[in-house]
Amino acid sequence: MKDLEEIIEELKKFRAKRIFIQFADGLRYKIQEIVKKIEEHGFECVISLEPLYGACDVRDLESERLDCDVILHIGHSNFGVPSRIPVVYWDYFYEVDALYALKKEIDKLNQFKKIGLITSLQFVPAMEKVKDYLQKIGKEVYVHKSLKYPGQILGCDVRAAKKIEKKVDCFLYVGAGKFHSLGVTIAVKKPVLSLDVEKKQVYSLEKEKNVWLKKKAWYDVKLKDARRIGIIVCWKKGQNRIDEAEKLKKELENKGKEVYILAFDNVSKDKTEGLKLDGLINLACPRLDDELIF
Numbered sequence: 173m174k175d176l177e178e179i180i181e182e183l184k185k186f187r188a189k190r191i192f193i194q195f196a197d198g199l200r201y202k203i204q205e206i207v208k209k210i211e212e213h214g215f216e217c218v219i220s221l222e223p224l225y226g227a228c229d230v231r232d233l234e235s236e237r238l239d240c241d242v243i244l245h246i247g248h249s250n251f252g253v254p255s256r257i258p259v260v261y262w263d264y265f266y267e268v269d270a271l272y273a274l275k276k277e278i279d280k281l282n283q284f285k286k287i288g289l290i291t292s293l294q295f296v297p298a299m300e301k302v303k304d305y306l307q308k309i310g311k312e313v314y315v316h317k318s319l320k321y322p323g324q325i326l327g328c329d330v331r332a333a334k335k336i337e338k339k340v341d342c343f344l345y346v347g348a349g350k351f352h353s354l355g356v357t358i359a360v361k362k363p364v365l366s367l368d369v370e371k372k373q374v375y376s377l378e379k380e381k382n383v384w385l386k387k388k389a390w391y392d393v394k395l396k397d398a399r400r401i402g403i404i405v406c407w408k409k410g411q412n413r414i415d416e417a418e419k420l421k422k423e424l425e426n427k428g429k430e431v432y433i434l435a436f437d438n439v440s441k442d443k444t445e446g447l448k449l450d451g452l453i454n455l456a457c458p459r460l461d462d463e464l465i466f
């Protein structure tokens with residue numbers, strides 16, 4: 173992870189005066205402290221309080237409107253979303269004690285010898301410690317690098333798990349919450365356990381997966397019979413799939429459906445209230461399926 177001094181140097185290279193700050197929600201408790209330190213170097217900062225879930229969300233137009241010259245994107249790594257103004261990505265890692273929960277709950281891994289480790293960006297160092305510990309107690313540990321860091325996944329990119337699926341008995345996700353871990357659980361056939369550093373527990377997501385699969389099967393049947401369908405697209409720069417939506421709309425219309433393309437900034441089912449629709453198809457962040465269609 174880059175330290176503050178390196179970030180300051182990068183900002184200076186762009187001769188930035190006013191910086192538009194976008195930050196991962198988990199940094200909410202720290203953001204004022206971070207901004208104060210940046211401002212000590214003579215920069216003006218504007219903090220975006222709009223929800224931010226990933227590097228797919230780059231707010232260049234909003235930054236321009238507020239006369240900012242650079243975006244500082246804290247807590248996500250660059251995955252190549254184009255921007256009208258420079259973006260500095262700060263891969264901010266969280267300081268967490270993953271070993272406390274792992275040691276306390278290690279019995280839950282007794283039946284597994286070969287373990288595939290996965291994590292999300294903020295927990296990369298914690299995963300390294302988990303890897304060392306598991307190897308010390310005799311487990312075979314597999315980690316695949318398909319994004320910037322070994323083992324790193326996104327809600328929409330679980331290649332780090334898929335690539336090693338055949339080699340492992342189970343996956344252990346090191347992180348917090350279910351946004352990432354449920355995405356992997358749905359995508360792979362091997363068991364997935366979550367080492368949740370906030371709850372300080374190791375737990376399986378099989379129950380959630382089964383509920384999800386049942387609901388999905390039910391929803392797919394419902395969608396076949398639906399007459400009026402809404403296709404959800406999102407105008408966040410890294411989630412824009414409008415061409416795909418247009419193509420799908422034509423295909424469905426050829427099958428006799430009535431189809432509308434519905435555009436969102438932050439997608440939420442509540443916003444479709446009052447529309448006459450029998451079903452929704454999500455072409456925005458895939459991890460929103462649960463909220464949207466169920």
Ligand code: SF4
Binds near residue numbers: 328
């Ligand atoms: S599309 Fe969803 S899962 Fe992918 S980076 Fe954006 S917020 Fe994360």
